[in-house]
Amino acid sequence: MAVLKKHRRPGMSPDAYDQIASGVMDSQKKADGFIAHYAILENDGITVIEIWESVGHHDAWFNPTVKPLLPADTPEPEFSEIHNSNTK
Secondary structure, X not given: OOEEEEEEEEOOOHHHHHHHHHHHHHHXXXXXXXXXXXXXXXXXXXXXXXXXXXXXXXXXXXXXXXXXXXXXXXXXXXXXXXXXXXXX
């Protein structure tokens, strides 16, 4: 069952997000289990919303690729199982 990831980083500027994203987006597109990525400006930071085939697929890519680039105080992502979806 697919999962939705919500990862909020308070205090992250769009420029800081763009710098990290530009270095990892190509590998994310090729990652096993990756479906979609969205980044939104929210209050005082960035929230990343992604769809993955499983948390395991996410972790296999995220932990070695993105996590080392984030500040140590970045909260852990939240995952929810997707019950239903409808896409164009």
